[in-house]
Amino acid sequence: MKIFLALVSLVVTFHNANSAKILGVFSMPSRSHHRLGSSLMKGLAEQGHDVTIITPYIEKDLPKKGSYRQIALTGFEEAHEVRRKEMKMFEMEDQNIFLLLPFFLNLLHEMTEVALNHTNVQNLLNSGEKFDAVIVEQFMNEAHKGFATHFDAPLILLSTIGANIWVNMLVANPAPTAYVPDALLSYSSQMTFWQRLTNTAFQVYSHVLYHWFAFPGQAKLYSRYFPNSPPFYDTLYNASIVLLNSHPSLNQAVPYVPNMIDIGGFHVQTTKKLPQDLQKFLDESKEGVIYFSMGSNLRSSELPAEKRDAFLNTFAKLKLKILWKWEEDVLPGQPKNVKLGKWLPQQEILAHPNVKLFITHGGLLSTTETIYHGVPVLVIPVAADQKLNSHRIVNEGFGLALGYKEISEKALTQKINELLNNPRYTNNAKQRSKLFHDRLVGPMETAVYWVEYVIRHGGAPHLKVAGVDLPWYKYMLVDVGLFILTTLVFSLYVFCKIAKSIFSLCSKPKVQKLKRF
Known part of the structure; x- marks a missing residue:
């Protein structure tokens, strides 16, 4: 003992x-x-x-x-x-x-x-x-x-x-x-x-x-x-x-x-298991799933009716299933291929192999998680750093961006079809994921x-x-810049004075002496 x-x-x-x-x-x-x-x-x-x-x-x-x-x-x-x-x-x-x-x-x-x-x-x-x-x-x-x-x-x-x-x-x-x-x-x-x-x-x-x-x-x-x-x-x-x-x-x-x-x-951890209903939904969606979430501060349920209807009409035409983070109990006009959730375990969802596309507001956490799992994205940026993130996503070729004002059934259909049918977006997303994971620790x-x-x-x-x-004026070399500027101005002033004097001497008429008889 x-x-x-x-x-x-x-x-x-x-x-x-x-x-x-x-x-x-x-x-x-x-x-x-x-x-x-x-x-x-x-x-x-x-x-x-x-x-x-x-x-x-x-x-x-x-x-x-x-x-x-x-x-x-x-x-x-x-x-x-x-x-x-x-x-x-x-x-x-x-x-x-x-x-x-x-x-x-x-x-x-x-x-x-x-x-x-x-x-x-x-x-x-x-x-x-x-x-x-x-x-x-x-x-x-x-x-x-x-x-x-x-x-x-x-x-x-x-x-x-x-x-x-x-x-x-x-x-x-x-x-x-x-x-x-x-x-x-x-x-x-x-x-x-x-x-x-x-x-x-x-x-x-x-x-x-x-x-x-x-x-x-x-x-x-x-x-x-x-x-x-x-x-x-x-x-x-x-x-x-x-x-x-x-x-x-x-x-x-x-x-x-x-x-x-x-x-x-x-912050990315995917060790948790999906709830049974979500696991079943994702497993059985062999044609693929689009995951749609606007994050925690932006709420899909607060979308204006015309924007909401644009999503509904677009989703209804797709063969894929839609998993939509919707914060209310009811979604008016909900298509049969759309499943709702007030809260959804995003990391575990993106990790599922049947998820083919992520529609997001482009927040940094969502951007990080989609890169981690190599899923292409359609970004709809609204505020803060979301537009900056959307530029990077488009420039790196693993997603497309759609301005909030530009949301329409036609625009959504065109962007989604391009992302789903062109393999370069998925390939670029997978490559970006490799870069993310390739670290010493x-x-x-x-x-x-x-x-x-x-x-x-x-x-x-x-x-x-x-x-x-350093005070700001030293860090920005303001004092050095002012010294150089002052020296140049003074030098220019001295040069001008000297040049003026020389010019004055050179242009002064010569006085000829008269001979005496």
Whole structure:
């Protein structure tokens, strides 16, 4: 018995020596954002770590290893649903992004404060606990970086939409506007002159908004809720690493500084079994299945009648079966070949060999999952990064895009038939899937390694580039540019003065002396 107890003690000691306490702050009330945050934290728990996550969504399916504690942001999901309906998501395609950005920054500011002021979060802040690392979703919620300073732990960021201006300016990562379009613009990397001009103007406009409006507002929240922490701007640029939900097989290849790590696809898991009715439906659909989902924020049931009827009439003519994520109990005019589901296990569905096509809004998670499984897509982008993703899908040749305004029975029929009958789309999707899977280690293993690396090396400050410590005018070489410009102007002025003097001397008439008789 003593030997047994000694062995148990040894195992516990070994576990504690390799287990870290990690806090994850994922307050964004969006199912897609939550899936990424919870997937990362569950992956860390499965490695034996003691994990705490702040989240609007409480899950019952918890990791079997480690420790997984959920701090609920009660009321967030309900408030988000009210806000989502008020925003009328399908009408956002017409919004001017220059006008929409200030609205979103103000909204995110409010959401940041509501999370900090939540009773459950305040209880955690006042608990006296210690953490070895704090992971915060980077989504213009800069005051949340104060969790790291409050708990005296290294700060790790998770960018759910890959590299973007919100991340780049915090780690001094270059993003040339000549070929890197802003995530909120509907441009591909092959931009025209006017698109490059707009992209550059929007980048400048964004920086002005962030530094003169968003950051000062976040600084006030930071000072209010973390009064004993270091200065806001010292914390703002102090991220140890940034985990990016991206990968060259998913996103455009762009420059990265050393502390930016690609982990795109880390959330994809297909180990679960399909519900029996879905398994039967997919297995028996030998002619093939089209899977149709507009994601978690866009709801198919909120489509205008004319758009909905265009889908219904198109689907009714097809020999394939349709699996449609429809959020209501009844779909008026539902064809016999259409099966509905208020919620559908997307990853497991896309993994089924009988799924021939995915009709999607083009969100990054849906794009990732269709690439993972090698399924061609028809993208109907509406807002956010969906148009950017649709350009990449079309450029890589594994899908087609259809603008929301262009939805009609004729357009849908033409696009779907092209995707189903032309094998190049499926072949390109399979090739893109091979690129996704061809990695030295899996994305979740990569994420876990780098989180543990930061903990092992006390924040890993050696990964940061010197650019994060430079003021903007030095980083942009404004002082150098002004010096060169001033030198050129002065040199030109001196040259002009000298040239004028020489010209004056040369053009002065000669006075001839008269001879005396």
